[in-house]
Amino acid sequence: MNLTLSDEQAMVRDMVRRFLADRYDATTMAKGPMPPDDWRALGELGLFALLMPEQDGGLGGGAAEVMIVSEEMGRALAISPLAECILMCGRAIIGHPATEGWSERLLQGDALLAFARGGELVNERLTASATIVRDGMDADAFVVETEGGALFLVDGQDSGVGRMPVRLVDGSMAARVHFDAAEAIALTVSVNQWVEAQALAGLSIVAELVGAMATMLDLTIDYVRQRRQFGKTIASFQVVQHRCARMYTWLEQSRSLLLKAAMVDEEARGRAVTMAQAYVCDAALKLAEEAVQLHGGMGVTDELAVGRGLRRVLLLSRLHGGGIAARAALAA
Known part of the structure; x- marks a missing residue:
């Protein structure tokens, strides 16, 4: 490899x-x-x-x-x-x-598409009440996976599309989307192509989490080297050193699983991504919480990047069921 x-x-x-x-x-x-x-x-x-x-x-x-x-x-x-x-x-x-x-x-970046699940096709029209759809308020169109597993493209300007705004924990806007006899274009995607697309999306989420972990660790190391207590920097305290070392371990273990998931053959990628999600989703959240703790009371505010980063990690680590769904899939 x-x-x-x-x-x-x-x-x-x-x-x-x-x-x-x-x-x-x-x-x-x-x-x-x-x-x-x-x-x-x-x-x-x-x-x-x-x-x-x-x-x-x-x-x-x-x-x-x-x-x-x-x-x-x-x-x-x-x-x-x-x-x-x-x-x-x-x-x-x-x-x-x-x-x-x-x-x-x-x-070209001129159109934003959002993914939704649910519903069925009735008289060549899509009827569905989707769950919360990320970027659903801003989406120009939707790719919808019905309960039967078929894929359709729906124009966001269709009169049969209804949206209700939902603000997510990281500040982004999602939507509760309802399709009421909306015109839908059938998408002929093979099972293997769709499995690979979902695996790559999962890989992307894991990689984002690893990148966020690296930034939050760097910010925390910089902070503890500057913050002084009892006449010395808190980085000199053994307990702080141990906590930073634990954060570093979570990051490197997560990065190793990410690399494995990216480098395996396509046939094995789905399971490798699931294995990475099972660990990284929880490790990223623990690292983010440690970063906030080591920053003290300011860590939970919007003024510091670690506070905003915690909310971003909280969202990413829960997408598509997060680590819990990944471990359930591996155990099945």
Whole structure:
């Protein structure tokens, strides 16, 4: 297993890191969803096309590229719809003649797609009451997986689409979405393609968590080296050193599982991602809570990045059932 980035992959990592560093620092990260102009700029850079299959008009990036891009997003605590909008919805619609216009807009960053579950097709119209849909208020269209497992694309401007806003813990806006005889375009996606899309979305979430863990650990180390108590920095206290060492262990174990999930063969990726989720979701939340504890009372406020980071990690670690659902799937 080769764990070294190629020159092209290193260039992608550095490009995304510079892009985000110009827009986020400790005072601005995780303060709100990524602005539409920044999302569009990433599309114009070709980042979204990079993560699409080459046979469908993308640039052929695979799991390693998904890991690289997502981890940098996590490092910046950027609140973006990358996992579901690009890796799930994008891979569901790209390559279909009926959705060509949506695919082009999606890859350019001009359209936002959200993923929803539930409902059924009645008289070629979709009727469903979806659960909370991430980015559902801003979505231009929805990829809907019905109770029978079929996939459909629904235009967000359809008169049969109803939305009720829901604010999530990280400050982003979701929606309770209801489809009432909405026009739906059937998506012919093979089982293997859809399984791979879901695995890559899960990998993206794990990578974001690992990136967020790295940032929160760095912020905590910097803080304990500066904070003074009883005439010395608290970093000199053995108990603080032990807690920081434990945080570092959680991060490195999480990173190892992430690398394994990204580097295995496609056939084994689903299980490897589930294994990573089973550990990383809980480890990331524990690390974030430790970071807040070591920052003291200010750690829970919006003034410090660790407080905002905790809320971001709390959301990411609960998506699609989080670690609990992952462990249940492994035990089944």
